[in-house]
Amino acid sequence: MEPDLFTAAAEERQETDPTSSPLAVRMRPRTLDEVVGQQHLLKPGSPLRRLVGDGGSGRAGASSVILWGPPGTGKTTLAYVVSKATDKRFVELSAITAGVKEVRAVIEGARRAAGGYGRETVLFLDEIHRFSKAQQDSLLPAVENRWVTLIAATTENPYFSVISPLLSRSLLLTLEPLTDDDIAALLDRALAEERGLAGAVGMAPEARGHLLRIAGGDARRALTALEAAAGAALDKGEEEISLATVEETVDRAAVKYDRDGDQHYDVASALIKSIRGSDVDAALHYLARMIEAGEDPRFIARRLMISASEDIGLADPTALPTAVAAAQAVAMIGFPEAALTLSHATIALALAPKSNAATLAIAAAQQDVRSGMAGPVPSHLRDGHYKGAAKLGHAQGYVYPHDVPGGIAAQQYAPDAVRGRRYYEPTRYGAEARYADVVEKVRERLRGE
Template identity: 60%
Template sequence: MAADDDGLFALPVALPPPDTAFSPEPERAGAPLAVRMRPRTLADVVGQTHLLRPGAPLRRLAEGGEAASVLLYGPPGTGKTTLARLLADVSTRHFVALSALSSGVKELRDVMNDARRRRGRQTVLFVDEVHRFSRTQQDALLGAVEDRLVLLVAATTENPSFSVVSPLLSRMLVLQLRSLTEDEVRELLRRAVKDERGLDGSVTVSPEAEDALVRLSAGDARSALTALEASADGVTDTGGTVVDVPAVERAVAGTTVRYDRQGDQHHDVTSAFIKSIRGSDPDAALHYLARMLVAGEDPRFIARRLVVHASEDIGLADPTALQAAVAAAHTVQLIGMPEARLALAQATVHLAMAPKSNTVIVGIDEAMADVRAGSVGEIPAHLRYGRYTGARELGNAIGYRYPHRAAEGVLEQQYPPDELVGKDYYRPTRHGGERILHERLAALRRTVRGAER
């Protein structure tokens, strides 16, 4: 395999002949139900009404009007590829499709060169899974998109803010597709049962089984149709005609948790997990913990988030929170999954129910901000190290008062630099254990700083 001019290895891709537009994948006999039921027109598309309303950019592009390059971003099974393929029906445009899984810079250049030869006929380039393109490959699209040599229609399941380079993102309209609603999934299922391209009425689906299929799909049209097909095959193989709940259970082991450890769902679920703990909702926190565990998230990552959260949002309002989080992290290391889920769940509930205080993070962040801003000052001479030759002559350690010689173990003495005398970084709340600290710190400050301070 030869490297292209940028040193990247590219797999060969068969581009359409010079005068032949791309055509959608044929609905061949034996193709999966989801392929056979792929919409042929915009009118057949279920869902995404916010993108297909009259005048919307995607609709204008599909109807042959002028439009900017677009990036279709959304979960699997929401119609990204289908919508892009419908653009092949626009007779005035030349349509080329590439997959980022099997294409490189060379293939992109071939498309651009072909587009230049077709200056009288606009080229629409569809790139599926664009997030899999390297930065170099994405950069190769910039000039053509900027000059509208091609109209780029890219699809991705990952948040483009994390997966698409900023220069390319700024040249495109980002259109977010949404998971299908339960009613939309239900409409797709009923259409597939009746349509001659689908099951052609060979089976019926009980209301309970339909509800199960809708629930299992989690808004993913492809998942819903795949589960329906598997359930129907199981029924017809035994001579039956009714898809019921047991048939669905036999065909489908369980719902697919939508979660990408490197992408948008990873960040969204993690964010919801932490915010549920911060909001003192242990039930919601356990739900999001379960979603991460079922999806195969690294339990060490979860444990690290709990350890951070224990200090960030609880701190000394419950000093045992950090101990519980660290113990859960040690448990993950010592015994692993699946048993470690119990320690993670215990720590999650502990942290969710603990009194909350963010005074630790506020205090350290304010102190670091002051240091960065130059508020450092000279260390008071009596606090400096004095056990080296010449230290006494510099005044180091002279006048230091040893607190243990005081009856209460606390005495008046200046500890911060002159510029920071009287500065309060730690301001305990009256939540949980910090109620006691609030009162104690006030007394300590009166003694250490002197009553007049």
């Protein structure tokens, strides 16, 4: 009996009755040319093209491939395309439910298929990062002996989550998040193609825009939402999927927010002003609007980092590290989990004591420089690490602060043009109150008082 009899039967049923499978399955690309996005992997001569013999010669260039990227970017799809292009059996396992026993069973089945039918096997292992070291070790004999073409998928950095022996024997391909244009092309194809909705229903522009926003770069999510909305529209006798129908079927209201228009800047401005005003609830509202509208989490994180210095500064020295840590975390994890990190940072910043002293200080200093108040650097502060510096008087008379009790030497640091100018005027809020006391004492010591 052919080991993949049930897979073959399922494919035959899909061909004779396309509607028997979910839309996301029906629209799965059959060739690399049908894949949307990932153009960096699809160029002629690319490793992925060579993997399938650049069009289906049936000779793969590697026995193991690791696909690393966010959910919905096409990892399963690429594995399926490789199996079709090379005419190999396709067996899918998930590391969530499968263990060593299941992996060994697939490998044994692959060896029988190769010996009995002369057909090789593609083993697609989803979420390989969930496998323990011992479980990953069980894959090595099959990879080394090429009993299977292993294609493993992970959303985690494989350098941290995949064992070195397996990583060194694998071709690592990094998938990028799908753009709105990629998702839009996929939706248009699903609406029109025979294996999709075959033109049975159209879609209003505002409904299309809402689907793009809620998809969040996830092709599977976009097609699932489209299928539900199309079914509801046809049930109501509508010729076009409306925004109301999409909202009804996905149970998610459309947020009036144009990522390239006024709403983008208005809501971002309201978020920062709410943080500045210490209204944590309003800040969370605007943050939620940006998240639900599909705003780039990195943009939000950048705004929070700016706010930490612009509106808080030394009133809470932990504000900036918190915002920077949030930005780093967001870049690593993405949505939906990034919403938790952004909420964490937003709450911390909104409830922190506020000070714009750092903002006013640099603005005043820059204004003096722009108005021509610069002047030469005092001679004793100039570089003295070269031959002849002493003859020019450079670095002569400089007092090394570490040699002075208290570590503050009474000497001139600013150019004559701005000597005595005070740029930093600390507030008495939060931790900055301590700096307010310190800065006056420091200035007195510098003046020799």
